[in-house]
Amino acid sequence: MPPAKHAVLSASASHRWLHCNPSARLELEFKDRETAAAAEGSAAHALCEHKLRRKLKLRSERPVSNFDNDEMEQYTDDYTDFVMEQVIRERRRDAETQVLIEQRLDFSCYVPDGFGTGDCLIVSKGRLYIIDFKYGQGVLVEAEDNSQMKLYALGALREFGEKYQIKKIKMTIFQPRRENVSTWEITAARLKRWADKDLKPRAVKAYNGEGEYCPGEWCLFCKAAVKCRARAEEKLKIAQSEFKLPPLLTDAEIEVVLAKLPNIKKWAEEIQEYALQAALGGKQWQGFKLVEGRSNRKYADEEAVVKAAKAAGYHDIYKQTLIPVTEMERLMGKKEFATVLGGLIVKPQGKPTLVEDTDKRVAIQVSNPKNEFSEIKGD
Secondary structure (H helix, E strand, O other): OOOOOOOOOOOOOHHHHHHOOOHHHHHOOOOOOOOHHHHHHHHHHHHHHHHHHHHOOOOOOOOOOOOOOHHHHHHHHHHHHHHHHHHHHHHHHOOOOEEEEEEEEEOOOOOOOOEEEEEEEEEEOOEEEEEEEOOOOOOOOOOOOOHHHHHHHHHHHHHHHHHHOOOEEEEEEEEHHHOEEEEEEEEHHHHHHHHHHHHHHHHHHHHHOOOOOOOOHHHOOOOOHHHOHHHHHHHHHHHHHHOOOHHHOOHHHHHHHHHHHHHHHHHHHHHHHHHHHHHHOOOOOOOOOOOOOOOOOOOOOHHHHHHHHHHOOOOOOOOOOOOOHHHHHHHHOHHHHHHHHHHHOOOOOOOOOOOOOOOOOOOOOOOOHHHOOOOOOOO
16 A cells, blocks of 8 residues: 655655646645545556456455446556556566555655655566556546656666666656557666766755746646746736737747647636635625626426426427437447447547647648639730
8 A cells, every 4th residue: 555654755745746846835825725626546556456466366455445447447457457468478477476565665865754655566677667557537647758757767776777677768648538559669778877966966956945936837736736836927028028919919929829828728717716615605896896707507306396397288398319428338348339329320520629749649630721722814
């Protein structure tokens, strides 16, 4: 099970404090608030641990959770099947292969008081394989150069590196709800060079609360983000300097604004939500007030409505519809759903949306009316 206390410089937040060193100490001023998504993720991890222990013929009692459903059952099965495939492959190569689940990893020789918990480690002669389960679906997580995985690898090298003479390290992020299985490899020597040259000096600064605040995409899950002055100044500076009336902007300027709009929108939403929650707690914001939002009418008592409508002579009062596709798939299970209804499912084209080139979706082709017709010139 995970350690009881939390590290100041956690592996999961390393992407943030490596870029914005003082953020780790700043976050300590804010209370931990477990969201429903985080609780669901914890439940999925616990189920993965149980299933993997059972497959490895270790004692385990199935965890009970409010989040149990067919989807979680399927995804945790997929994870354990994937892990066991890797275990079997390594054991064919080295019969002494060791598998560790929810392993505490100490990397404090590089990061002050640094430790974390690895979901699954497969250790064999000359090789280390780390597999991390991600149940979230909001953000796609890549294994390449992933600082969390690299910290786990450093902790594993400290524990097993000498005994197993580890030279090669393989890391996989298993994120089933995004259909993402991302793998990256690095040598132990290269990882240690990064740890000595880049990680260690930045970690010392972060632990001491030193360095400059540096806003960026790593602010996403920072507990201090909504009140961070550096982040606010950056967003306001963008708004002040770049948002002119569209007709006055060049194409190049519009491209710059487009790239920054998502972060500005998200920041504005975070500020609004923070202010709302504070107001609900009694905070008075000058120039603002709490009011009831818009709501739709609904029946107070459906049985009474049916009786009253029928008594008045109205009988055509019901509407029957199929349950949604996703709900049907959960009901049947993925395999049976594909067999029974696979040929009857279509996926309409989505509404066109403008995204950055880095997005993995295929670009749609749009014809330019100017290119559809040739200019007709007179004789």
